[in-house]
Amino acid sequence: MKKLINSPETFVKESMEGMVLAHPDILKAHFDPNFLYRADAPVPGKVAVISGGGSGHEPMHGGFVGKGMLDAACPGEVFTSPTPDQMLEAARTVNSGAGVLFLVKNYSGDVMNFEMAADLARAEGIRVLNILIDDDVAVKDSLYTQGRRGTGTTVLAEKIVGAAAERGYDLKRLADLARRVNINGRSMGMALTSCTVPAKGSPTFELGEDEIEIGIGIHGEPGRERIPWKPADEITEMLALSIIEDPAYTRVVREFDEEKGEWVDVELTDPPFQPGDRVIAMVNGMGGTPIAELYVVYRKLHFIAEAKGLKIVRNLIGNYITSLEMQGVMITLLRVDDEMVELWDDPVLTPALRWGI
Amino acid sequence: MQTLTRDHIVRWITHLAAVLEENKDYLTQLDAAIGDADHGINMDRGFKKVLSQLPSVQDKDIGTILKTVGMALISSVGGAGGPLYGTLFMRAGMAVGSKYELTAEDLVAMWRAAVEGVIQRGRAQLGDKTMVDALLPAVEAMQQALAEGGDIVAILQAGVDAAEKGRDATIPLVARKGRASYLGERSAGHLDPGATSSHLLLKTLLDVVTE
Known part of the structure; x- marks a missing residue:
């Protein structure tokens, strides 16, 4: 294993320290428990948006802390969810009194740790709602699995929901928006190469020199199929059509009902894409993919969307949700309405995403 | 043996850290085969944290000790193992309360509360290829042994045997929870790492009371 690290044990902390030294005007770090938070937190009257997850997906989530996006991000060990004490301390730090929204990717560890954190924060009188992101169409059924994984839509949700919080949406309205973004977003990724978790020291999975994995998860979880390499246009078509032609997807998620004061099961359905839909398209590198290759993918995606009657109204191309040094790409399409586009265009100032300021 | 003492519990936790x-x-x-290759690393990190906190509570009641273990695991393990094992110890601690020794009835009630906590937190059922596959049969077997008049050793022996059987029974199962569920049929043929660590938990307690 060759990596630009000093030791696997200090990797996450040293990376956080570097971020704060680089962007002292945007964010601060808290250690033990670890989290990054907005330099100007708590922002009076504003609902705080907190996300987090295993490290190794940078710039998500720490790179999205700042004005117009996240109030705090809680990094776990590489590919391991953060622990409840991190989210609890982050919530205490950034809560202005208007409450906290947890944006949680649907992995069993993340879901449980964020639920426990929400319970602990509520016990201290902090209002908290959790919204799950589960957008990975590579997972077809939810009955016999943990359900769809949270992937690319998380980035778009953090931007849109963060902007809405900045505008002054209250907690309930913010949670409704986050849920709406999630059910309108779909993603699918693929890998050309594996990746190596520092603490393990060897590749997470083996992929032959001429093999690719279609439908890969962001921790190297297996996808739909392993096939011989194909040209970029064919790969793009496989991913884009899996997303665009995905039928309605229904599953049950657990959300906290403030009126009943307990966790309840909520049935959600993602409506399929229709000709005429406007979308935000993200072509996301998995960490080790040249940007020029991402544009080759975007080129084909543009033509496919056009042929399917989808209008790409905004796009985001680059490395935003990664799997360490994995080479590969993930496509995300998010159906948007006027409100979501306006929120997307709102100013944002974070280490990894900034415009309008 | 008619009672389990606080000294047993402290030795159990200490020994468990070494076993893990x-x-x-x-x-x-085991986790690399069907999950994300961090279960052993995470549990070891968690129990190192437990060991660092144990001296400050080892002269307190059993409930306090177990709840401290639970909180240490919750704040250091991460993944799914943190909340699940953390909940197991928290619920065990809440069930025994401020006692300094446990009767056979207390022991079984403690394990039942602990395992019910795990099931509630993880929403896994028997046969989903999770730690529940080792823990739930163990509790049933312990209850049975208690009903038959078994002492602490007999009860724990019954629990360990059932956990071992339950653990091995996860091999052919297809995972339905957690990251292994994404493998679908490919998860069959592998031992579940959570069921394996759960068996170690019980086995270590038995070893401590019989050593």
């Missing part, structure tokens, strides 16, 4: 360190690579290998 010994099994760190083994559990991680």
